[in-house]
Amino acid sequence: MKALIESIVTPLVDHPEDIAISKTEEDTKIVYHLTVHNDDVGKVIGKNGRIAKAIRTVVYAAKKDGEKRIYLDIM
Incomplete structure (x- = not known):
């Protein structure tokens, strides 16, 4: 999912080297945190x-059946 x-x-961005994606997994959901350059x-x-x-x-459509719910947080 991170690669997607x-x-x-x-x-979309001018600074692709500043893209950072982290993953937080909980009981019922997976949250991906996307961080990009301020500009x-x-x-x-x-x-x-x-x-x-x-x-x-x-991203939500790419979820496979039976997986936890996926959320994307953009910072």
Whole structure:
């Protein structure tokens, strides 16, 4: 899943070397924390959050049946 998130976000940002993805796993969910350079936050979130919503939709759709619920947190 980290590779999927990175492959989606990399073309959007000017500083791809500053992309960091961490994973926190709990009983019922898995949370991925995406951190990008301060100049790139607006590009990843998009106007009215449209790009962030699209990224989350793709990530949620990639979940396999039977897996825990997946969340994407963009910082």
